[in-house]
Amino acid sequence: MIFGKITETEAYCGPNDLASHASRGRTKRTEIMFGKPGLIYVYMIYGMYYCFNIVTEKEDYPAAVLIRGVKVEHSAKRLALSDMLILDGPGKLCRKFKIDKKLNGLDICKNSEIWIENRGEKTKLRNIKTTPRVGIDYAGKYKNKPWRFILNSKTKKLT
DNA sequence: CGCGGGATTGACT
DNA sequence: GTCAATCCCGCGT
Numbered sequence: 672m673i674f675g676k677i678t679e680t681e682a683y684c685g686p687n688d689l690a691s692h693a694s695r696g697r698t699k700r701t702e703i704m705f706g707k708p709g710l711i712y713v714y715m716i717y718g719m720y721y722c723f724n725i726v727t728e729k730e731d732y733p734a735a736v737l738i739r740g741v742k743v744e745h746s747a748k749r750l751a752l753s754d755m756l757i758l759d760g761p762g763k764l765c766r767k768f769k770i771d772k773k774l775n776g777l778d779i780c781k782n783s784e785i786w787i788e789n790r791g792e793k794t795k796l797r798n799i800k801t802t803p804r805v806g807i808d809y810a811g812k813y814k815n816k817p818w819r820f821i822l823n824s825k826t827k828k829l830t
Numbered sequence: 831c832g833c834g835g836g837a838t839t840g841a842c843t
Numbered sequence: 844g845t846c847a848a849t850c851c852c853g854c855g856t
Contacts, residue, residue: 718849762838
């Protein structure tokens with residue numbers, strides 16, 4: 672068991688967002704993004720890494736949030752040193768949380784492998800930094816949209 | 831049916 | 844700073 676606080680996300684929103692997989696139309700691969708909000712969209716990138724997304728918005732409107740960073744807070748056994756860190760990339764994050772394609776298309780609310788909960792923490796707006804998304808130079812005018820959200824953390828990065 | 835590129839990472843110059 | 848690793852799938856032939 673491992674869990675933590677989500678600290679960094681990116682939004683992929685709408686059929687016109689060229690950075691989104693869904694911008695090239697509804698296909699078997701991107702079908703999940705057109706589905707119901709709350710679905711888990713896992714895809715493989717560069718043949719080596721998985722990225723973990725949660726579908727948002729209404730059905731038939733392709734949008735998802737990419738979880739890029741999680742601050743690990745606890746695991747059931749005592750904290751191994753290697754667990755006490757901020758997972759600062761979607762690939763590493765998925766490796767730690769054992770996310771792979773078998774979760775693709777599942778409902779985040781209706782499975783026992785992984786879930787997201789609201790712990791009622793209040794986050795001040797000024798602690799959330801927005802920047803343009805990364806790795807999407809091909810996205811034309813969409814590449815500069817500030818759709819990356821980073822939660823400030825006082826925890827020192829141990830990576 | 832084959833080709834090409836990607837919402838990345840880590841190792842190396 | 845550059846580059847390779849290596850799977851999936853959309854698209855062109």
